[in-house]
């Protein structure tokens with residue numbers, strides 16, 4: 001009994017020490033690492049800058065490139081510029097067609113290549129994948145925990161897409177998607193919500209089924225020829241689909257399952273995040289505090 005108590009007390013103390021050490025480790029960072037993380041050069045380059053007297057900390061010139069800095073308290077100035085430290089990055093990208101959702105690729109440009117160097121240096125990665133020819137909302141971050149939770153198959157984070165589909169997408173398709181369709185590998189999809197926003201018979205201008213979507217469909221038709229095999233169809237449908245999982249090529253394969261082909265695909269939302277209409281394909285911006293907060297709350301409150 002007494003032995004158990006002693007073991008427990010020792011364990012508590014150990015954990016407490018570990019916690020304190022952890023906090024200390026997080027609170028400070030080497031000066032050269034901090035500047036390196038922010039993209040101000042390599043460790044050796046920064047060492048030279050510091051030796052040359054280009055850096056002051058709290059108003060005093062420093063010569064020790066390895067000194068510990070508390071980024072939230074110490075004021076670091078490099079060549080007259082006050083440095084604001086950050087170690088996380090959250091970017092909302094309007095992914096254009098033609099770039100791959102990866103951090104590196106030997107053939108294609110990646111979504112990371114579209115970012116500024118001072119963000120890319122923080123090692124961000126895309127949260128999930130969009131196909132090379134898919135456009136739309138892509139979250140890029142270096143927050144592994146957030147990414148893991150958004151992608152977790154148990155969370156069923158909804159993802160909404162708009163797509164130009166060859167053929168007459170109708171109520172039967174919507175019912176089939178609500179029930180779940182069988183993909184080419186035998187997987188039966190979870191219930192998803194499909195609605196038709198506009199349609200065209202291929203010759204006349206599209207008719208909006210839901211107010212205001214005809215214009216958007218015309219734009220999508222202009223983008224669609226980027227597809228490998230243009231499909232001539234009497235009817236084209238501009239649709240919106242919300243899925244709650246993320247299988248490989250899921251939207252395209254779901255339409256294949258009902259005998260139709262996706263000609264153009266754009267993701268417009270993921271969880272609480274919406275594609276910013278002010279961002280043209282290829283443009284990005286960092287998440288606002290409100291968006292970040294909504295993501296964090298979504299993680300907490302979202303479906304388990």
Ligand code: URA
Pocket residue numbers: 129130131132134248249250251252253265
């Ligand atoms: N579904 C697809 O088919 N492609 C994507 O890029 C995303 C979802």
